[in-house]
Amino acid sequence: MPIDSENTDHLTQYCFVIPCFNHSYKIFNVLQQLAHYQLHCFIIDDGSDIDKAEMLKNISQQFTWVTLHRLPTNQGKGVAVMTGMKLAYSQGYSHAIQIDADGQHNSHDIAKLIDQSLCHPKALISGKPVYDDSVPKHRLIARYITHFWVWIETLSFTIQDSMCGFRIYPLEQTMQIMNKNNIGNRMNFDTEIMVRLYWDGAEVIFIPTKVIYPADGLSHFRAVKDNLLISWMHTKLFFGMLPRAYALIKRDNSQQMPQQHWSQVNERKGLWGIKFILTAYRILGRKIAQLIMLPVILYFWLTGTTQRKASKAYLQLIKQQYPSVPLVNKNKLTTFQHFYRFGESLLDKLASWQGDITINDLYYPHKALCLEVIEKRQGIILLGSHLGDLEMCRAIANLSHHVTINALVFTRHATRFNQILATVNPKATINLIQVDTLNANSAILLKEKLDRGEWVAIMGDRTSTNPHQRTDDDAIIWANFLGQPAPFPKGPFILSSALGVPVYLVWGLKPNGRYQFYFEHFSEQLRLPRKERQQILQATVQRYATRLEYYCLMSPLDWFNFYDFWHYTKPTQLTKKR
Amino acid sequence: MTQLQEEIKQLIIDVLNLEEITPDDIDTDMALFGDGLGLDSIDALELGLAIKNRYGIVLSAENEETKHIFYSVKTLADFVASQQH
Known part of the structure; x- marks a missing residue:
């Protein structure tokens, strides 16, 4: 040539x-x-x-x-x-x-x-x-x-x-x-x-x-000798990396900047890591996956300044309520443990769809209520949150109770992660409904599912990622949460009202190494009559925020909103700022 | 056609509990949302569901089109009529 x-x-x-x-x-x-x-x-x-x-x-x-x-x-x-x-x-x-x-x-x-x-x-x-x-x-x-x-x-x-x-x-x-x-x-x-x-x-x-x-x-x-040599080399190089960490991260960022927009780069990086750990979990088992996850989490912890700050601010608020934190060792409430718990939850999602976590592994105090609702074969809305793991609940409900739970997801990012889950169990993505905004179309689609007796899960704690939101007033409601006002989305509550079915709250937590599944009644039918619409909506969102706070204190590290939750930034501004 | 328009006006009033309004107060060409009749996003969801239940019509997933269909009583009636034949 x-x-x-x-x-x-x-x-x-x-x-x-x-x-x-x-x-x-x-x-x-x-x-x-x-x-x-x-x-x-x-x-x-x-x-x-x-x-x-x-x-x-x-x-x-x-x-x-x-x-x-x-x-x-x-x-x-x-x-x-x-x-x-x-x-x-x-x-x-x-x-x-x-x-x-x-x-x-x-x-x-x-x-x-x-x-x-x-x-x-x-x-x-x-x-x-x-x-x-x-x-x-x-x-x-x-x-x-x-x-x-x-x-x-x-x-x-x-x-x-x-x-x-x-x-x-x-x-x-x-x-x-x-x-x-x-x-x-x-x-x-x-x-x-x-x-x-x-x-x-x-x-x-x-x-x-x-x-x-x-x-x-x-x-x-040579199987033994060379493997030992290679292990020693990685140990040596790992410790050699530590003093160079800052310079290496800086170099890596500057290399990628001109090629791609930051959001694409970050997403790709994140997915690579997740995909790798999930592959390791499937082939080598949970213990080894957790072990190799440690440096990955360390990396995200070191580089994710915004998320680390958000975690710190959140843990500060939790600290003020320590007397109401019954289950968790206070020494473990650190930002690193917080990051680690998030990484672990990714494994939990995978494990539950794989059938490795079953209903018998759960502390499940509201089982009787849950079974009663299932008996009725009536469509209900599950109001979830980014506290704990709704995906785990969905997997277990499907595999153990044979209940179909449709999850409403808003971002493409989440969908990509779920594609990885689908390789484990195709059921994981069948009932994911991706929507851009809550409108009449999505309501009609959900209504059909509810009429068939299926359940619909909606996250109640994230304000919309859609930049085409009209005004602040239109999309959010401020409610007291952990001692400070925080913006909550109106959408999920409005949707629940329009669909006219019972609403239940659901939480999949892991406060002390054991999975806990809570299921509680929120309202039989959310009515928002025209005259007192704003006040009732306000009261309803506050009631949700109060329950969210209760479970937050039960399992603080399960909080997966790694951004300044108490500050409302319109999505358009966010994009410009970065 | 006018009959269908009247029917939809009454449906809007019933579904949304617009107590102080009669069908005559709703102009066929008046914008339902925003400056016109002043309906909001909650009303949009409820109205969408009611239209679907009453006439059994399926709305396309295209957002812009839906917005156009729901613009006024007239556009809504035209759409329902086109779907029924």
């Missing part, structure tokens, strides 16, 4: 570095494929067995452009590559192209890597493996775990693959890093050098490339 770039003069400063341990049978083919690049090649024999070493020597002599350097004993891939790079650098080369000796890398893609390197001479260029179905599952899981750690270590999703040994190194910067640090000698080399180059400010560019796993593949990966 020809190289497109014009500045091919610099190409003479490029060379190949191939680490080789007992792969003498395969290297001949590899060298044949490299021949037409007309570049110098350093093969580092990493202490191969005597017969293989002899064979390698014979093969090398057939290619005039190959320099063979033998290490007397086997010291690991990392040492071999570093030896090759030192040799290359000492002979004046500016870039080293690393490629495996066993032919697993597609040599046709070398031109693409070189092209990128010529355009970005200071960047590390790396192949990013594209897998077909033949790759074993455990191998993919292992890769995913490494990806995850690297994301933490760089506090960025920039590094898409850290294990592919098909790369072009900018030698000067790489040599400096190698001289300053004790880089992993073996299978841990590829990841560590990449993370350290990233830390040092190098750009990392990825080129998708097909990786071939030969059937007679001879892998030098």
